[in-house]
Amino acid sequence: MKRFSLSVRSLLRKPGRTAALALLTAFLALAVFGGSVVVLSLRNGLNSLEARLGADIILVPSEAQSKVSFQNMFLQGTTGAFYMDASVLDKALEVNGVEKAAPQTFLASLKADCCSVKIQVIGIDPETDFTVQPWISRSLARELGNMDVAVGCKVEAGVGEIIRIYDQRCKVVAQLESTGTGLDTAVYCSMDTMNALLKAAEDKGVSHKIESGDQVISAVYVKVRDGYSIDTVNSQLTGRLRKVTAVRTRSMLTGVSDSLAGISRTVTALIVAVWALALVILLLAYALIIRERNREFAVLRLIGASRRMLSGMVLTESALCGLLGGLAGTGLAALALFPFAQLIESALNLPYLMPDAGTALLLAAGTVLLTVMVAALSSMAAACRLSRVDPGTALREGT
Amino acid sequence: MNLNAEGLSKQYPRKTGTANYFYAVNPLDLAVRSGEVAVLTGRSGSGKTTLLNMLAGLLRPSEGTVRLDGVDLYALSDNDLSRLRSEKTGVVPQGGSVIDTLTVLENILLPAQLYGRALPVDAAQQWLERLGLAPLRDVRAAGLSGGERRRVAIARALAQDPVLIFADEPTGDLDDENTRLVLSAFRACAHENGQAVFIVTHESDALQYADRVYRMESGQLSEA
Known part of the structure; x- marks a missing residue:
């Protein structure tokens, strides 16, 4: 012993x-x-959340802030949609100090016969996107094809399943890693798919039309070049783009x-x-x-x-x-x-x-x-x- | 083996924090010899236990030295003094002194085990039998009576085969038969094995087993 x-x-x-x-x-x-x-x-x-947002500034239509709380959209997955002309992207890229700019288009599905679940659908341009695409790439080796969707980890749909959004059959090709944010409840697709979904939504009576044209986007995510002041670029963007609000992501995350x-x-x-x-x-x-x-x-x-x-x-x-x-x-x-x-x-x-x-x-x-x-x-x-x-x-x- | 105390004394303060001290043991010289049973008697509170503890290396004296074969016990580090206590002395203190969580045999083997020495299992068995404890060998100490616990403490001290045995009122809890058994065992240790035995008691029965008798009165030692 x-x-x-x-x-x-x-x-x-x-x-x-x-x-x-x-x-x-x-x-x-x-x-x-x-x-x-x-x-x-x-x-x-x-x-x-910071990594997923990935941008220094987000450009949204001025009317967006009255429609939906940006913070709630990202933190709690509140659905919402607002649109502006796609030309905002090109104009933003012309501003001195803008390193990257990528569009995203939002569509809120309905909890109705037309849709499997009520979710936020986000269309991205895989070629220019620097916020969501790197995250998608971790779960999907190829780009999102036509009517393909990648779903957040909290969306109850497995890979290979078909989900209906405005009666359009979308194939789930990837389920993404958890971010712990509202982004986990969203569904991601290419811009082509998004256009098809927008049209289907319009056919269902959910109008997204805006005055200036058919090509619409909801937001432009802007990355400011190193050495440039985010505030200065923000002011320039606000001055140059009419009916567009530039939101600093940091201010959104301050709360x-x-x-x-x-x-x-x-x-x-x-x-x-x-x-x-x-x-x-x-x-x-x-x-x-x-x-x-x-x-x-x-x-x-x-x-x-x-x-x-x-x-x-x-x-x-x-x-x-x-x-x-x-x-x-x-x-x-x-x-x-x-x-x-x-x-x-x-x-x-x-x-x-x-x-x-x-x-x-x-x-x-x-x-x-x-x-x-x-x-x-x-x-x-x-x-x-x-x-x-x-x-x-x-x-x-x-x- | 020679245990020599020179100018040994112990003072205690009368009131904590004052310089008013009294002698529990007045300065004394004493030699404890191999092959002898020394018995120290005296009234309660006369300083017997204090002297035994100082001789056994358990209580630092106020003055004087205790030398075992020339080695000043209280000049040793705590580690060395503890090892010396474990190897050379066997102490039976007043009151209960067994570890309740251990069995009787484990209690007896514990001093050797603390230092990883060879276990004196045969000696333990022999003392268990001699002191009438053999049937209790594997019994947890918590369940023993006062007298049994006392005999376990004695067996523990003797089984280590120490050169010095100190026993403080070793027969206090024992009946006449067991008292005789224990005192005979101490005498055998001294006379047959050449060990030195130092017993503190106020029971007159012990005197007939003594080779040398000391008396303590108000801290003053005298040889009877």
Whole structure:
């Protein structure tokens, strides 16, 4: 029987005490792992949204902002459509400082007999698109063909299935990776497909006509060349294009970013509060436990255990409690967070993208390690105090 | 083996934080010899246990030295003193001193196991039988009576085959038969194995087993 098993037996002898200490450390692990996963998921969501938007400026018809909240469209997948003349794209490309510009056309399908589901359809030009196309390319090696669609991860349609949009049969050729944003509920197609869908929608009585022509787009995504001021380019675009509003993507994300910062602060404050409370309780608990076991430790000293051995045994016991609690707390947090990610996303009303398995495992391992260390450290003071006393004095006090 | 105490004393403060001290053990010289049973008697609170603890390397004296074969115990580091305690001394303290989570046999083997020494299983078995504990060998110590626990502590001290045996009121919880058994065992250790035995007791029964008797009164040691 080694010293380690002496520690294990001591824990098993008092299952209630061990469980209470493990429960306390489980709360620590739950707070750290749970809080970190939520904050990380929100950051991932924001980063993903930024990456998906990919542009510095988005040009939309001036009337668009009165029709639909841009933020809601991207964050919650609210359907909406607005149109402008396709010539806006060429005019935008002529502005000094514009590196890339790509059009997108939106169409909101109906939850009616004509359509399988109510979704936002987004037409892109695969040749010029720099926001959605790189994302599609990860799931589809070729370009989107005529009447092909790529669907977001939350659209309930598998690859190979046919979905009907305004009675047009569209074949699902790819399901895209999660972004944690409203973009996950959209369907993507080429401009040719979009034109066919627009026509079908018009036939169904949903009019998209605008004054200036037949070729319509909903937005132009603009990437500003390095070295140019986004504000300056934004002003130039606004000055040059009539009835078009230039929206800075950063300003669109400011609200999201602010909410995220607020939630992060709240979660961090909660974690700190839980830790402070648990640390105080752990310190007191270990002080009491060591006091209660004074006699036992004195006996170990008189049969030859050194101070270092004794401290080692106390640290091993507390570390084992920490390990037990850390695993339980992390496991509990994982059970509460991972299966209910969508529910949390809806409750928070923010982009929410859970970390991948590797990151989550790393985070879990880090949390358990931290819990073990904190549990061991909180017993350290009591162990040091214990080892300072002569065995003879401890025997007398512990009688 | 020679254990020599020179100018050994222990002072305690009367009130914490003041410089008002009293002597629990007045300065004394003492030699504990191999092959002898030394018995220290005296009233409760006379300083017997304090002296035993200082001699056993368990309590740092206020003044003086305790040398085992020339080695000053309290000049050693904690690690070295602990190892020395484990290898050379067997202590039976007052009150219960077994680890409740372990079985009787595990308690007896524990001192050797702490340092990874060869386990004195045969010696343990022999002492278990001699002290009437053999049937309890694999019983968890938590379930033992006071007298059984005391005998386990004695078996633990003796099974390590130490050169020095210290026992503080070793027969306090024992009936007459077991008292005789234990005191005979101590005498056999001294007379047959050449070990040094130092017993603190206020029971007169122990005196007939003693080769040397000391008396302690108000911290003052005298040889009877």
